[in-house]
Structures are given as C-alpha cells and as structure tokens.
Amino acid sequence: MLFRRRSDRLRRPLTVTASVALALAAAALPLSTPAAADPADPAATGDTTVTVNAGAGLGTVGPAALGANTAIWDSAMNDPEVATLYRAAGIGALRYPGGSYSDIYHWVDNTAPGGYVAPGTGFGAFMGTVRATGAQPILIANYGSGTAQEAADWVRYANLTKGYGAKYWEIGNEIYGNGVYGSGWENDTHADKSPDQYAREVKAYAAAMKAVDPTVKIGAVLTMPGNWPDGIVAAGGTGDWNHTVLAAVAHDVDFVSVHWYPNTSTGDQSLAAVRQLPGELREVRDLLDRYAGADSARIGIAMTEVNSNSGGGAFTTRPNGLFAAEAMSTALENGVFTVDWWDTHNGAGAITTVGGETDYGDMGMLSNGSCTGSVCEPAVNTPFAPYHGIKALGALGDPGDTMVASGSSGSDVSSHAVLRANGDLGVLLLNKNSSAQHTVDLQYLGFTAGPAAPAVQRWAPGDDGLVDATGTATAASVTLAPYSLTVLTLHPKSGTGSSAATVGTPGTPRTTSVDANTVALSWPAATGAVDRYEVYEQLGTTLQLLGSSTGTTATLHNLPPGSRHTVNVLARDQAGRLSRPSEPLTFTTGTPSDSTCAVTYRVTTGWGNGFVADVAVSNLGPADINGWTLDFDWPSTGQSAASWWNAVVHEDGRHVRVTNGDSNARLAPNGGNTASFGFVGANNGANPTPTVFRLNGTVCRTVS
Known part of the structure; x- marks a missing residue:
C-alpha cells in the first residue's frame, strides 16, 4: 500500500466413545449454566x-497479536514518542518498509527507486523503534524488483551480523496487484507475472533465506477470500491466485499474509462488514488444510494490513476506532496470529464531518500534521480514533x-x-x-x-x-x-476458576482420523495429577460435553456427514476443578464413501463477489432414477444463486433445492451417466463449497 488505499472492492446431541465411560451430565453444568x-x-x-x-x-493471544505498519516515506516513524504510544497500546509487531514500497525498496542502501525515502527511516533506525517498543519486526522482502539473494543477505545482516532475531519475513506485498488480473499498482519487474511465477520465486526465496537462518518464518501473499481477485483465473492460467500459489508452496512457507479492507461507504457499514471475517478466515484455513495437509497446523495466518477503507470518510473519527477494535479482535479470535493496522502515519485526505467530528481522511492511527487545503491535522503524533480502539484491545489482555x-x-x-x-x-x-x-x-x-x-x-x-x-x-x-x-x-471469586485448578492446560488437540461419521482425537497431556480429560464442543457461548477420558484420546461417533465442529479439551483435577481450555480444534467430517450417489461441485470462475459453479450428479446405485432433486445448504449467509441452466433452483434462506431439467431427468444405475447443471452465484464475503449434497434424500459422496 502507498499513501492512499485504492477502492478494489438445532443440532442433535453427539455420542462419544473414549477410554472411559461418558460423563454427560453434572460435569457440564459449570460451563453451560x-x-x-x-x-x-x-x-x-x-x-x-x-x-x-x-x-x-x-x-492464545500471541506476542505479535497487535501490530502496526510503518513506512520509509514517513519522517515521523521513528520519533521517540511513537515508541511510547506503541507500548501504551500493547503494539507487539511493526511491519516494514511500508506496503507497496516494499517491492521497490533495497535495504542495503535504503533506496526505493521511483519513491520517496524520508531521512532517518533506514533499517537500523526502524529496529531502534522496534526495540524501544519491545515489539517484533515483520519484514517484507522485495519481490517486485529484488532477488532471493538480496533477501538472504538481509536475513544475514539482520540476524547474524546484528543479532536482531527478526522472525517473520513476507515475500512481497500485494503481488496479485501486478496487473495479471487487469488492475496493477504493485511493482513487479518479472517478465512472467503469473501466480505460478510468484510461487516459484517464493520457493527460491524461502530456500535462500532459510539457508542463512533456518529459524526464520517465511510468508506467502494470498488474496482474502471473497475479495478481488479471489476466484479470477488470468488469461493462460489454470487456477486463481490462492489455489495456484498454495498448491506449489504450502510445504515451503510458515505463514500466509492477507489484507482486509471492506469496500464500504460509511463507518457503520465497515463495522457491519466485520461479520464477514470469520467465514473468510475459515476459508483461508480450509485452503491450507487442503494443500498443506498435516503441515497446515504449523502454518500461521497473518493479516498484515487492515483498515476500514470507507468511501464516505470515517478514518480518523469514532466509527473507525470502533472498527479497529472490532475487526482486530475478531481476526485474532478466528486464527490470525498478528493483525497489523494500516498505517501508523499516513496523511490528510478528503475532509468530512462524522458525528460532529472532523475526519481528516487519514488512514493513519497517529496524525502526521499534514493539511488538505486550509484544514490541517492536529500536532504530529496526536492519536486518532483507531489508536484508541487498538489501545482498548491492549487493555483487554496480554500475550499468553x-x-x-x-x-x-x-x-x-x-x-x-x-x-x-x-x-x-x-x-x-x-x-x-x-x-x-x-x-x-x-x-x-x-x-x-x-x-x-x-x-x-x-x-x-x-x-x-x-x-x-x-x-x-x-x-x-x-x-x-x-x-x-x-x-x-x-477478579474471580477466591478458590474458583481455572487458576484454582492444580492441573495445567491440555495441549492442542488434533484429529488422527476423520470419516463421514467418526472422528478420532488425541492431545498432549496436561501437567499435574489429572483426574480426567473432557472434550467440549462450542455451540456459540455454550458448550456441549462430548465425553471424558483418563487418557489423551477420544473417538467421536455418530457425527453428521459434512458437519463442522469446534472443540476444546479441558483437564479436571482430583478436586473436580477444570483447567483452562486447550487451543480450539475445528474439523469437518467427510461424506460416505459407500454412498449410492456422487456429486462434484466446482467453481469455474469468480470475481470476488460472484462466481460460476458447475455441478455433476451421478447415480451409483443399482436402480434407475427418473426424476431427481438435489438438496444442499450454503455454508455462508452471503452466498446465493442468481441464475442457472439445465435445472431449476429454488432457495429458502441458505437451503437450496435443485430439480432436474427436461434433458437430464434420468440417472442410469451404476454411474452409467452424469447429470450436469450450473449456475451463476453471488457471494458477500467468503464463498466456501457446500459440504453435504442429498440426492432424493440420500447423502452423496462429495468428489473434490
């Protein structure tokens, strides 16, 4: 990003078997009443x-949870007062050298050909602010006009020569904005601007940088699901940006980086748009699960830029302060390990009045004292509303x-x-x-x-x-x-709560096997004398106790096919007191491999807020089917079908019923033919694939 942001755009109870008998009654009461x-x-x-x-x-709140972007064109970025303000707000991560400037920046001589570099903004000065803040740096290696060797030399200088211990390194900024999808703002001097080329270079950068310091964490750039250019396949390509990149580099990277700017017109609309975030971030994790497999658990998600981007102003006034707190906390609750505000200082833009306050059109959290016409911002480093929202998050909790x-x-x-x-x-x-x-x-x-x-x-x-x-x-x-x-x-009542328990927190659970109806779990043991472990499913703000075990495994049976569940494991001590909950585990069951029908659902193209999907239905049973209906549910409230062919589609809320067309009513037995249909859909936010399809009431096997 440069100085201005562009406008892009009743569950039934489950049964469980574990190593001891179920405990489904009294033990649940402390958590559900x-x-x-x-x-x-x-x-x-x-x-x-x-x-x-x-x-x-x-x-768990991580040390880099709350972050801010810095930029080499910002002459105030290393003011001592800035570090003081960062510390007061609990800022634990600082991203450098500044959005799109990263892809023209050469660290060794602190130059950015074609851009402005303010005095006193070199890497050493930046690291002085990092250390004064007690934060971690998030560094962006120059992909646009740099090389893997240049990035490796930066790692060597930062971590071997200077001993900075810089952990997080992104490869480029918004590289999908290099023109390959028609809109270009990101510098990219590669002859091949495809996601395939970016993936090849990420592998080369990762290899070169880790050869210098194997402890560094390498991040690849993704586009946020449901936002441009998600779903778009460029001319000559075989897949969109995210699928192409992750298919190639999922086992080479340690985190992925996404940016989120809801394309709204007012501050209130931006606040409302935060409800899209959980689904969009869940889709990022689903992509990692798909392409990284068992490696997915070690790959983090970083939201390295966020701001409201509201076209009607509300950047420095109260709505954006609320947005900062709401969006950043929601991101952290949905699996992001760092969420970094754009920007620390930015510059005055269009002047408006919001709720009786002057909005300076500035995407920074602190004033840089600039003017638009005769209207000038307050003194440099005066906090704007987003700073107060972030500071509230710092007051809410600490790392750990x-x-x-x-x-x-x-x-x-x-x-x-x-x-x-x-x-x-x-x-x-x-x-x-x-x-x-x-x-x-x-x-x-x-x-x-x-x-x-x-x-x-x-x-x-x-x-x-x-x-x-x-x-x-x-x-x-x-x-x-x-x-x-x-x-x-x-403060808790004395003798109550997890701090009174004599056992530690269980380790993060993981699945050891998943099928259509059964999931096996295991987790690292808690410290202390554990009486038993208890597995709870989150149902909003209530918990359902699924089972208890004296060991560190449990098998969940009779789960609905294609259903998503989020669980925690808690340890109970000899006195009956519960530990803190483990890290959450979210999993989705499969579909029956022995079903008498099969469905393939494929999005063939997309444009951020719309898509085209093709669906194929097969009858694998021994009897002929003449006339069929296919039922499924949209995973996200923002999904819908706008028009269709070779079938009739009826929607009732999130439920979709498809009836055969005139030419594809017959489904021959034993997979003798396939009925195909398609539709143009819309999505406001994430566009996940439906998980369960029922052909004339029978749950089908879903073919990816």
Missing part, C-alpha cells in the same frame, strides 16, 4: 444480555492470555473476552449505535466473579482517549454510551 448475579446487585434490567464462557477457548467466547443478544452491542493468566476475566463491550445508549446485563459461564467491583476503562464521546471509569459498572451490569468502547476487568 450462567452464574447467578451478585445478590448485592439489582435484578437484571438491561436491554441487552452479554454472555461470556471462560471454558470456550478461541486461542486465552481468548474465550462471548456473545450479545443485541445487534448494537458486540463483545470480546479474554481469560487472563492470573485468572482475571477481561470483557470488551462495544456500543455501535451512534445515538442510543445500552444497558447490558452480564452473565458468565465457567467463571464466578468475586465481590470486588471490576476495573473499568472507557472510550466514549467526550473522553480524551481511554480513561479510567472504575465505579461506573458492576460485574452484573454496565451502561454503554453511544459509539463507545468499555473494558471491564473482573
């Missing part, structure tokens, strides 16, 4: 209820804390929660309504609040940044001002 409100508090009177489940783990599930009964209020290492519970509440306050009743699962009032930090209209508002809330209730962020820190 809300704790009663403190008797000192009045009865619940709020218009919104937020529920937090401390046993439903969403992952456990993100846990939370949910709200009202669309105006969203929530995020962290179980801290000392047993405290952090809860972030956002009121996204610009004019109405909301009173929230708080309920907890797997956590009992102590008698002390929670600490409260708040950013509301009239507040000068994140302020101490302790005394304005109880553990049971809080009133949220319009367009506000509130962070509660609650």
Whole structure:
C-alpha cells in the first residue's frame, strides 16, 4: 500500500466413545449454566444480555497479536514518542518498509527507486523503534524488483551480523496487484507475472533465506477470500491466485499474509462488514488444510494490513476506532496470529464531518500534521480514533492470555473476552449505535466473579482517549454510551476458576482420523495429577460435553456427514476443578464413501463477489432414477444463486433445492451417466463449497 488505499472492492446431541465411560451430565453444568448475579446487585434490567464462557477457548493471544505498519516515506516513524504510544497500546509487531514500497525498496542502501525515502527511516533506525517498543519486526522482502539473494543477505545482516532475531519475513506485498488480473499498482519487474511465477520465486526465496537462518518464518501473499481477485483465473492460467500459489508452496512457507479492507461507504457499514471475517478466515484455513495437509497446523495466518477503507470518510473519527477494535479482535479470535493496522502515519485526505467530528481522511492511527487545503491535522503524533480502539484491545489482555467466547443478544452491542493468566476475566463491550445508549446485563459461564467491583476503562464521546471509569459498572451490569468502547476487568471469586485448578492446560488437540461419521482425537497431556480429560464442543457461548477420558484420546461417533465442529479439551483435577481450555480444534467430517450417489461441485470462475459453479450428479446405485432433486445448504449467509441452466433452483434462506431439467431427468444405475447443471452465484464475503449434497434424500459422496 502507498499513501492512499485504492477502492478494489438445532443440532442433535453427539455420542462419544473414549477410554472411559461418558460423563454427560453434572460435569457440564459449570460451563453451560450462567452464574447467578451478585445478590448485592439489582435484578437484571438491561436491554441487552452479554454472555461470556471462560471454558470456550478461541486461542492464545500471541506476542505479535497487535501490530502496526510503518513506512520509509514517513519522517515521523521513528520519533521517540511513537515508541511510547506503541507500548501504551500493547503494539507487539511493526511491519516494514511500508506496503507497496516494499517491492521497490533495497535495504542495503535504503533506496526505493521511483519513491520517496524520508531521512532517518533506514533499517537500523526502524529496529531502534522496534526495540524501544519491545515489539517484533515483520519484514517484507522485495519481490517486485529484488532477488532471493538480496533477501538472504538481509536475513544475514539482520540476524547474524546484528543479532536482531527478526522472525517473520513476507515475500512481497500485494503481488496479485501486478496487473495479471487487469488492475496493477504493485511493482513487479518479472517478465512472467503469473501466480505460478510468484510461487516459484517464493520457493527460491524461502530456500535462500532459510539457508542463512533456518529459524526464520517465511510468508506467502494470498488474496482474502471473497475479495478481488479471489476466484479470477488470468488469461493462460489454470487456477486463481490462492489455489495456484498454495498448491506449489504450502510445504515451503510458515505463514500466509492477507489484507482486509471492506469496500464500504460509511463507518457503520465497515463495522457491519466485520461479520464477514470469520467465514473468510475459515476459508483461508480450509485452503491450507487442503494443500498443506498435516503441515497446515504449523502454518500461521497473518493479516498484515487492515483498515476500514470507507468511501464516505470515517478514518480518523469514532466509527473507525470502533472498527479497529472490532475487526482486530475478531481476526485474532478466528486464527490470525498478528493483525497489523494500516498505517501508523499516513496523511490528510478528503475532509468530512462524522458525528460532529472532523475526519481528516487519514488512514493513519497517529496524525502526521499534514493539511488538505486550509484544514490541517492536529500536532504530529496526536492519536486518532483507531489508536484508541487498538489501545482498548491492549487493555483487554496480554500475550499468553486465552481468548474465550462471548456473545450479545443485541445487534448494537458486540463483545470480546479474554481469560487472563492470573485468572482475571477481561470483557470488551462495544456500543455501535451512534445515538442510543445500552444497558447490558452480564452473565458468565465457567467463571464466578468475586465481590470486588471490576476495573473499568472507557472510550466514549467526550473522553480524551481511554480513561479510567472504575465505579461506573458492576460485574452484573454496565451502561454503554453511544459509539463507545468499555473494558471491564473482573477478579474471580477466591478458590474458583481455572487458576484454582492444580492441573495445567491440555495441549492442542488434533484429529488422527476423520470419516463421514467418526472422528478420532488425541492431545498432549496436561501437567499435574489429572483426574480426567473432557472434550467440549462450542455451540456459540455454550458448550456441549462430548465425553471424558483418563487418557489423551477420544473417538467421536455418530457425527453428521459434512458437519463442522469446534472443540476444546479441558483437564479436571482430583478436586473436580477444570483447567483452562486447550487451543480450539475445528474439523469437518467427510461424506460416505459407500454412498449410492456422487456429486462434484466446482467453481469455474469468480470475481470476488460472484462466481460460476458447475455441478455433476451421478447415480451409483443399482436402480434407475427418473426424476431427481438435489438438496444442499450454503455454508455462508452471503452466498446465493442468481441464475442457472439445465435445472431449476429454488432457495429458502441458505437451503437450496435443485430439480432436474427436461434433458437430464434420468440417472442410469451404476454411474452409467452424469447429470450436469450450473449456475451463476453471488457471494458477500467468503464463498466456501457446500459440504453435504442429498440426492432424493440420500447423502452423496462429495468428489473434490
């Protein structure tokens, strides 16, 4: 990215067998029954209820979780005040040398032919800010006009000569923007600009850089699913960017890098667009699972650029502060290990007024003091609204804390929660309504609040940044001002919660076998005297106990074909107290290999928010079929079919029923023929493949 961003655009119960008998009743209650409100508090009177489940783990906050982009054209990037502000916000990662400038930048002489390099922005100066912040660098090797040798020399200088221990290295920035799909802003001097060439170069860069320092982590650039140019196949290509790149490099890289700028018109629309993120990130993980197999578990997802990109302004004002907190926390809860705001300083753009505040059209989190006409930003390094949103996330939790599930009964209020290492519970509440306050009743699962009032930090209209508002809330209730962020820190009742358990947290579970109805799990043992392990499935903010085992394995039976599940493993000590939840595991069951029908579903082309799909249906049974229906469900709420051929398509919400056309009603037995049809579809966000198809009611084998 340069100075301005372009506008691109009722589940049934499960049964489990484990190494000991099932335990499906009383043990589940501490995690699935809300704790009663403190008797000192009045009865619940709020218009919104937020529920937090401390046993439903969403992952661990990593040291590089919150990040920011820096740029060599920014003369203020290494101001001492900037490092102080980074530390105060909990920024743990700094990305350099700056978006699209990365593909014209040569580190050895600090030059960027065709671009401006501000004084004092060289690699050494940047690393001084990194160290003053206590952060980790995320470095972008020049793909556009650089070489694998140049990148390897940078690794040698950084880690062997200087001892910086730079861990994360991306290969290029937004290389899919090199013109191969028609729109070109990224410098790429390779004669071959295809994803195949990028994949070949990534392998060469990774080999050269790891030959110097085998500990470095190499990242490849992907496009975010559901965003341009996802699904587009360039002239002469055989696949789109993501499928082509991952098919070649999935076993060579350590992480993938995506950028997310919702193409919206207002700040409120950007806030609403955050609901797309979980599905889009799940699709990234599905791609890694598909191409990396067992290696997928070690490959991280980095969201190295994010901002609202709202065409109607709202960059430096309150809506974008809420967006920063909402988008970054949502990304981390859905498997991203670092999410990096674009940008630290950027520059004034179109001047608008949002909610009575001047919006400077600046995508930075801090002012750079520039002007548009006669309207000038405040003094350099004055925090803008996104900084306050990020600082609220820094106040919510620290590296090593456990993100846990939370949910709200009202669309105006969203929530995020962290179980801290000392047993405290952090809860972030956002009121996204610009004019109405909301009173929230708080309920907890797997956590009992102590008698002390929670600490409260708040950013509301009239507040000068994140302020101490302790005394304005109880553990049971809080009133949220319009367009506000509130962070509660609650202390547990003595002797309760995971911090009172005498066992450690189980290791991350993994699948050892998966078929249509059965999944086998195993996990590393917890420390301490474990009485038993318990496997829980996340169902929103409640948990379903699937089974318990005295060992570190369990086999889940009678799972629906093609169904997705997210589970945690918890250890219970001899006194009955539960540990923290393990890292989550999400898996999808297969479809029956012995089915009497088979379906192939293939997206043949796409353009970010639309696609064309071809479907083929076969009858593998012994009896002739004359007239058929095919039923499936869209995995994402944003998917739909717009027009079709060789069949009739009817949609009811996410459910789709397809009826044969006049020419393909007969399906001969034993796979004697295939009925094919297709449709043009639309997708608002992710476009995952449906997992279960039923031919005249029979679950078919899905052929990839």
